[in-house]
Every structure is written in structure tokens, then in C-alpha cells.
Amino acid sequence: MSTEDAFVDMALRAWKLNVDRTGKFFSSLSEEQLLHEVAPGRNRLVYLWGHLAAVSDALIPLLGFSERLHPELDVMFISNPDRALAQTLSGAELTSIWNEMNDALWLGFGKLSASDWLDKHTAISDQDFAREPHRNRYSILLTRTSHLAYHFGQAILTRSR
Amino acid sequence: MSTEDAFVDMALRAWKLNVDRTGKFFSSLSEEQLLHEVAPGRNRLVYLWGHLAAVSDALIPLLGFSERLHPELDVMFISNPDRALAQTLSGAELTSIWNEMNDALWLGFGKLSASDWLDKHTAISDQDFAREPHRNRYSILLTRTSHLAYHFGQAILTRSR
DSSP, X not given: OOHHHHHHHHHHHHHHXXXXXXXXXXXXXXXXXXXXXXXXXXXXHHHHHXXXXXXXXXXXXXXXXXXXXXXXHHHHXXXXXXXXXXXXXXXXXXXXXXXXXXXXXXXXXXXXXXXXXXXXXXXXXXXXXXXXXXXXHHHHHHHHHHHHHHHHHHHGGGSOO | OOHHHHHHHHHHHHHHHHHHHHHHHHHTSOTTGGGOBSSTTSOBHHHHHHHHHHHHHXXXXXXXXXXXXXXXXXXXXXXXXXXXXXXXXXXXXHHHHHHHHHXXXXXXXXTOXXXXXXXXXXXSOHHHHHHOTTOBHHHHHHHHHHHHHHHHHHHGGGSOO
């Protein structure tokens, strides 16, 4: 493996580790457990899971793979806070969306070369990218990996000891 | 900047972003606020901060920079759970340790070449590293960045809205 490919491999391993532990945790919860708050008055588990799914689904166009698979998630889990809408999704629905969306992402990741990873994502102009070359696909992968860990750390607080 | 150096730069930016937001959050808390639990019966903020400081301090020898600066943190914040020991540290002490230790890490990071990052850390044998070359310094940097985000996500739950 080339040096460049090794750096890509490291970041993909870190992403996969976080996606897998997050999916394993949330998909094992009952519909009732998904309604638990991570702390008094804070987000419910179902909202956190939907939020993570929505943010990851948005990576599909951001990295230039295809259109969103589930743009409908945003109104439920990004543009509105938890409990603002009566409408939400079941654990079964979120598990299915989670797996489908992560499979699509993984497929797209595998098609990117090391230089593709250092190339701009679709939400930055050529002008801005010329000034800030660190705003590339790889940076998006790293920050979204941290975002997964950030909310997984919150979700895990509900696990009984 | 070479391609290899660009990948290193991305990961260091992600690390720094997480270190800075974590230090800014914890160092702004009063001694009284540091005693708040992130959720009922869960770790207190002071414990999370000390835990993150201890884990980061352990990176100094793990990455081959020098001896630990603050090995005394481990008994308080790693080998024992929160509240097991009466002894702890004040916010002022943790702020000072946090800044000193992160400055030492940043200095060490800056001295590593891209190939140094892909080389083994000090806690893996040559034999194991030959079998699992992904267990390198870079992988440690990425996983510790996720670890910072994981606990920062918990700590932030105590921030009043």
C-alpha cells in the first residue's frame, strides 16, 4: 500500500469503527428504549440516531457520490429540535436507513483515490478552496468521524451499568 | 505541501480542534460546576477532564516523545472510577496540566515526518506491527481524537441552554 493510501486506510478504519459501534448500539434498542433521553431534558436516543443518519446521508452528495438517499431525515433530525415534530421514525426504519446509507457511503469511499480525498468537496467554491485547501473530502471524513463519537458518547450514557 | 504531509496536517487540525474546544469548555467552569455530573449517577465533569488529560499525557511516551509529564493522573482518572478516591485536582491545576501537556504533544507532533506517523507506536512489538501495520502513530492520533469528542459530547450536556 502506498503511503497516501495508508493515510486513507487509517481514516476509513476510524470511520468504520465509529459507524459500527454506533449502529450496533442503536439497532439493539427497543422502540421504548429509543424514547429515553440521554440526560434530563436532553435529546432522546431516537433523535440522536436520526440526526447521525441525516448528517451521514448528507455526505453522499457532499463527497460527490450521488443524490441524497434520505433527504426527508433533515426536517425531523436537523432543522428541527427533538420533540418539535410528532413525526419520527421507528428503530426498524432507522436501522434499515442506517445500513443502506452506510453501505452506499462505504462503496463511494472505496472509489476515491488518495488525491480525490484531498480534493474539494461539493460545498466549497474553487476560489475558497484555492485559499483553504484543507477544506477537502478527507477533512470532512475526519470531522464527521468526531461527530459520530461526540453523539455516541452521549447515547452510551443511557446504558445501564 | 506533499500529499503525505497534507494527510498529517488534516489529522492534526482535527486533533487541535477537539483539544481546543475541550480545554476552552472545561477551563471556563467554576470549581463548583466541575462537580456537576454529566447525567444522574454518571461521571462528574472534573473526572472527565482529568480522564482526558491522563489519556493525552499517556500519548507522550506512546508516541515516543518522552516520559509522562503527569503519571499521577492515572490513579485518579483512569485506574479508579469517579468518586473512588477523595483526592482529585482543582480546575486551576487541571488547566495548567492540560495546557502544559498539550503544548508538549503539539511540539512532538511537529517533529514527526509523514513516515514517522505511519511507523509503530511504542506499545506494539515489531512482530505484531509486521502483521498489523495499521497499528501506527497516526491511528493512535485518530482514535484519541475520537475519544476527546466522545467525552466532550458528554460534558457539553451540562451546559445550560
